[in-house]
Amino acid sequence: MGIRLAGIALGLVLVALCLCASIVYGKQAIPAVEAYRSLFEFDGSREHLIVRTVRVPRALIAMSVGACLAMAGAVMQAVTRNPLAGPELFGVNQGAAFAIVVPLYAFGHVSASGSVAYAYLGAGVAGAVVYLLGIMGTGGLTPLKLVLAGSTINLLLGALTQGLLVLDEQSLDTMRFWLAGSLTGRSSAAYARVLPFMLAGIALTLAMSRHIHTLSLGEDTARGLGLRTGRVKGTSLIAVVLLAGSSVAIAGPIGFVGLAIPHVARYVVGTDYRWVLPYSAIMGALLLLLADIAARFVVPSQEISAGVVTAMLGAPFLIYLAQRRA
Amino acid sequence: METRFAQGKVSLLLVLSILTALSAIVLFFQIILGDFPIPAADALQALAGNGSERYDLVVNRFRFPRALVAFLAGAGLALSGTILQGITRNPLASPGVLGLNSGAALVAVSCMVLFPNFPVGALPFAAFAGACLAATLSYFLAWKRGLSPVRLVLVGVGIAASAGAFVSFLLTFSDLAQAKRAVIWMSGSVYGRSWEHFWPMLPWLAALVPIALLMARKLDVLQLGDSLAVGLGTRLERVRGGLLLAAVASAGAAVAMAGTIGFVGLMAPHLSRFLVGSRSLRLIPTAVLTGGLLVMLADLLGRTLAAPLEIPCGILIAVIGAPYMIYLLFKKRNH
DSSP states (O other): OHHHHHHHHHHHHHHHHHHHHHHHOSSSOOOHHHHHHHHHSOOOOHHHHIIIIIIHHHHHHHHHHHHHHHHHHHHHHHHHTOTTOOTTTTTHHHHHHHHHHHHHHHHSOOOHHHHHHHHHHHHHHHHHHHHHHHHOSSSOSOHHHHHHHHHHHHHHHHHHHHHHHHHOHHHHHHHHHHHTTOOTTOOHHHHHHHHHHHHHHHHHHHHHHHHHHHHHTOHHHHHHTTOOHHHHHHHHHHHHHHHHHHHHHHHOOOOSHHHHHHHHHHHHHOSOHHHHHHHHHHHHHHHHHHHHHHHTTSSSSSOOOHHHHHHHHHHHHHHHHHHHHO | OOOTIIIIISOHHHHHHHHHHHHHHHHHHHHHOSSSOOOHHHHHHHHHTOOOHHHHIIIIIIIHHHHHHHHHHHHHHHHHHHHHHHHHTOTTOOGGGGTHHHHHHHHHHHHHHHOTTOOGGGHHHHHHHHHHHHHHHHHHHTBSSSBOHHHHHHHHHHHHHHHHHHHHHHHHHSOHHHHHHHHHHHHOOOTTOOHHHHHHHHHHHHHHHHHHHHTHHHHHHHTTOHHHHHHTTOOHHHHHHHHHHHHHHHHHHHHHHHOOOOSHHHHHHHHHHHHHOSOHHHHHHHHHHHHHHHHHHHHHHHHHTTTTSOOOHHHHHHHHHHHHHHHHHHHTTTO
16 A cells, blocks of 8 residues: 555656656757746746747646546456457547548538547547447457457548548648647647546546446456446446547547556556556556657657657557467 | 358359359449440440540550459459458458558558659559568467467557558658558559559469469368367468468558458458358359459449549448448357
């Protein structure tokens, strides 16, 4: 107990450090003192503007998105009792992309708040469909069924999105940047809009962590312990849509954080989800902050997107999981 | 799904000839329909080599080879899917699930985006190399004291996902025209394909279909399970490796020429199993014809449904194929 709490405190300190690093480092390094002054003694200079309008929102978005994705992944893995569950396999990303492309194609323009709403809708529907397809039948949600249902829905949504992008050059121009999952150029206004949903998702998840843990012991055990499994599953789905939907709405598809981090968290604190959930949130925030900082330095001439960095880290991890388990 | 057909009451020859006839009919419609309709008689004359000059160009330079490329691409993907479903003993396996398509897409799009002067003629080779690379990776990463089909699928999904992330990243690098070209290529289209695409593809299929037929018995034995197959004297890893190679080569050739068309490799074997049953010797030729027919038909519809817009055939097939796959998942839910 004590040592786990200490771990959380340490994690929070590390997150704070990475947050500062994310503000200070970049194409133009800004001295920490200057960064501090821009927040509390704003003088309108170029450096202060960069910090306030670019660096700070970006760092905060990276932190929140990482935390939300990792938590969503942990909830999914607990509820489905499937180590491969995660936002991307559930079609959340492709669903959101498709839901944004359709109005973009139909009306030619989608406002920032509109795209957030569409992303929620798409993410929720796609996730629910994959889940329902996966749990059909007697075996429950086996890894293979989840992979096949997920990749079918992903393929279908991907093809439909591509079809609309082929037909409309303007949508393609807008969407290709969104699709890369980059954290640059996301406005703080859009962030302010999704933040309440993210916080609601986090609060809901933490409030339910005890029930989620019970559910992760297995359907029968949970029922034997008097848990209303249907209700917990439904609430979990809402939490996941809030967490993953907000993330994809603000940052585009960022893969593998939700898949990989819960495994790391379980490795560190064991299988008690009351601890796995907060640890996942902290580690996810750390990972995405670091990935975003790394993205600025890998190719000096051009920033690569954080989504690519996490994919580079995550694919080997998925393969490692497959080798170890199957 | 053993139907009346499958029990051999309808002869294989009959099914094959009906499929061939249907293919010929679709092929003919491919030639006469379009923005520039061609009277049937003139089309036939042009095919015979003595048509008028304006018809000759459209028929023999554009529409006829394009239809043939579509047919070969479908046939290659169907062959690959049939073999993969056999090896993995999983009716839902297909070239896409193994990361073949994504590997091909990654290499092809990289060439398009990073080297703006990359010759179009070399693109198929790049795509082929990408498909082979992804398949080799899947194979070796899934290897752990033997090859487990489940592991193969999981690893393939991982490779597909990371290749996909890189592709979307590359699209942000490129200018809009290149990005559009790349997206069209990835959605699977036979637009602008002609003889220079047909001839390099033909030998692959001409060689691989007979090879697959020769190995059909071994593929059937693999269905019985690893231990029984070994008991019956199969050199398991060798046979599996050989079959996998054939599957990769045929899908790779198809993807190289027509871009990433999903779902054919999944659907064609299933439709064929419904027609002729699950013995590989009967299944393979039927699936090859069905796959070719499907892609050709999708291309015909894509060209004519929303004319003058052209819907890439890969997208049409996905729209038909995904509900079909969902239906399969639903039907097999208790397995």
